[in-house]
Amino acid sequence: MNAPVNPPRPVSLGQAHVSAGNALELRGITKMFGALAAISDVTLSVRPGERRAVLGSNGAGKTTLFNCITGDFLPTTGLIRFFGEDVTTFPPHERIRRGLRRTYQISSLFAGLSVIDNVYLACRGVSRNRFSLIPPRRDDSLVHAAETLVEAVHLAAEKNRLVGELAYGQQRQLEIALALSGAPRFILFDEPAAGLSPTERRDLVSILTTLPNHIGYIIIEHDMDVALRVVESVTMMHNGRIFKEGRPEEIEDDPEVQELYLGGGHD
Template sequence: MNATSIATRAATGFNSGNALELHGVSRSFGALKAIDDVSFNVAASERYAVLGSNGAGKTSLFNAITGDFLPTAGRVLLFGEDVTVLPPQERIRRGLRRTYQSSLLFRDLTVRDNLFLAVRGVNRGRFSFFRAKTDDASAASARDLLEHARLAHLADAPVSELSHGQQRQLEIGMALAGAPRLILFDEPAAGLSPAERKELVALLKGLPQHIGYIIIEHDLEIALNVVERVTVMHNGRVLCHGTPREIEDNPQVQAIYMGEHGHGHH
């Protein structure tokens, strides 16, 4: 193999193969199987959705991917490496990020400062509040994240003044700190107003192309709008995989969502 092709391979290494592979992942709580034999792959830089009604097992699946709860069976591979038993911090080091349903924001600090601390935290492996003024690289990164989160106009507002939707945007901005390769979004559309939902879709569509993500969502309409492929879960198992169009036209999926509450929203 000549030097050029090695260099090319090094440059494209992040884009080859799969960002995530799940092989027969299960999680039991006593007799209850929260997830049962779930398998699918997410390609590097692919945008993916896991859909399902509440109680479908989405959260347990998320926790198996992040390492917050380990699976009781099966394997989890991140960028080709078996991470099944690795703690969350080790997965973060390998480029995985997640947003949380419950907000982890510093409410008394500004939007900019929250993003700055997220950058510092990832770079140092911990939060560091010192020498903030001299850290130009982190300040520049925080400015980038402000743009991606579509919050530049609120940079100096305290988080406590943000709307629910803007706080969600900020959480996504924080998840973008430190060059992630795959982000897990935990029901980002939950509780958003129609205007905030539009903003969320614009934000997700505008993320850098090399960043793959998995959106776990109850909301069909948002999820199908921002991804290339979908897995639908029901009662802890995979019901089907497909493109957004295939999922939309799938009578089983329609039956679940219709049976639950008449249409695609809460």
């Protein structure tokens, strides 16, 4: 496996305000479904601009954790702070307004619209003028922002194509562009490499490693060859709890991780 890489990350998508504290803090997060604890007593902190992977087998609680962070689920117990603000009970749209974004395992795109129109609508949806009925002018700042995002995810040549005509990997790239709309401060990527070809995975790594420095993220990913190349820290989950944390090289070489998740070895 290739060693983790940390290439320069150019800032080109707008600089958001960066807090001196943590971007994301979870304290004792537990989510119960009846008598079942999907996640239990999860505590972690992520700095502004930090890139972290949350790894684990199916059923480890990773997606439930994301759902609690975004507000799709409210935790049964625990505290969630986003850049110092308690957002534990906030609905999803309030967390989005504060700069939190997410991609999903299943694509949710406007297949009958073009790539650029999808991205423009995402930019418009998080802008102050999102309810305006006035058509955009050519010099509209949101049109320029959409063009920039399309280029950032390597889809400039496809910007006028209908989304339904794109390859699956290109649709996943488009989802990243949507998540980048409106100057996000933090993004949750839910298995962005799922279903991608080796070439598309290399393109994904390139996109993630060249995001602006101020945008931190957590990535859930089963492909450790992708995950360990695009992050600086790793949290392993097992049975709804944090099992181990460390740098990518530490997690890759850890015997317990290899035994539990990689079948006793990983090359």
